[in-house]
Amino acid sequence: MLPDNYYIADQFSLLSKLMDIHGENSFKSKSYSIAAYNIERLPVQLSEVPDEKLYTLKGIGDSVGKKVQEILEGGHLHALEEYVQKTPTGVMEMLSIKGLGPKKIATIWKEMEIESLGELLYACHENRLARFKGFGEKTQKNIEESITFYQKSQGSHLYAQVEVYAQESDKLFRKAFPRHEFSFTGAFRRQLEVIDFIEWVTTVPVKELQVFFEKNNYKEEEAGATNCSYRGPENLLLKFYCRPENEFHLSLFETSCSESFLTAWNELPGWKATPVYNSEDAIFASVKINPIPSFRREKPAIIDRA
Incomplete structure (x- = not known):
């Protein structure tokens, strides 16, 4: 799953702002701000542009182009991470x-x-x-x-601020429950700029998660029959949608779309939410639509273009 233009533009925009805060070269920081503006308005996804044509696009010079490739290849921007680390x-x-x-x-x-x-x-x-x-x-x-x-809306964080913590938490959960499935979902999986909480769909039952989090000194915020949430020492809210294996992929799909996207999807002719799907690709195939990555499931119009 490759980053889309909005995600890439956000990386450059944040880099520009942090450089200004640290008093770095204003010409260079402005060039990244302009790059963010241009990238958001490109008619084609950068992930679909061949390397040899990348530098021919408007606003993509040598410095910006190399950083775009870095994001596309690894999902991260090293220069941005350095500024994030040295900024309180x-x-x-x-x-x-x-x-x-x-x-x-x-x-x-x-x-x-x-x-x-x-x-x-x-x-x-x-x-x-x-x-x-x-x-x-x-x-x-x-x-x-x-x-x-x-x-009033405390608990919100920038994506870049929680990314490392989320990935490390995911590794911890997979190690603790090696026979079960875990997948990021919600705002984090959709790569939204602001994250209120980190969400997972998992096949681990609620009661087993309760034992694990109690043992590791997490505070329980919610514990229902199929959903639960906990808050750790970092004060980030972690939410889990606990599903049997045969419901895992459908739940993952439904929780990684915007509300308007999901509403439009549910109105598609031939769509049935009841059958068992063994992957998200199978969900799209059931209505003869090309797979749409979670980070693009925002506006219903994307369904018509898939």
Whole structure:
């Protein structure tokens, strides 16, 4: 499953912002921002473009082209990962706050020495932001309101922030339950920019997961007959859809689509959600549609083009 243009563009956009926050060469960071803009608007998926034609596309120069190939080959951008590692989590989180661009975040971090949203909100309460250049009382008030709004949906993270943790958790679960199936699903599998929780479809029964997570000091948030969720020391919510083996692939499909995509799919002539499917490819084949990767299952229109 290769990354689509939106995912690739997001990688360049985040790289550009983090470079600006760290005070790197503005010409180079702007070139990555422009690349993100151009990639989002390409009429063809970069994953389908031959290497020799990649550099002929608008906005794809030598530096950008090499990084595109890096993402397509490994799903990661090393340069971005380096910036993520040396950026405090709280500073990364500031990118989610409306009204806070890279330059303002750089001032907050480097000059105000603030590294978390909690500290930033407290600084707003004390009227400290308004003393700095580029931060008037109106801006300070808007930032305060944006942080308050954001905190109502705590638990949200950028995809890049949770990717390593998710992969390591997946390895842990597979090692603990070697005879069972696990597959990422939901927002993480769809590679959405913001992840509220990490989800899996698994054949492990709820009771067996309960024993495992209790033993490993995870906090139980939900435990129903077929679904359960837990929160670990990192405070990330992990959700599991526990299904028998004959329902595994259908459940995986249904939980890795947007709501509008799934609604349109269920209305397709000839579609039956009851038969047993041994793969997602078999699900698409049942209605004579080419397989659509989970990261493209957003808008119903993609079904017509498949």
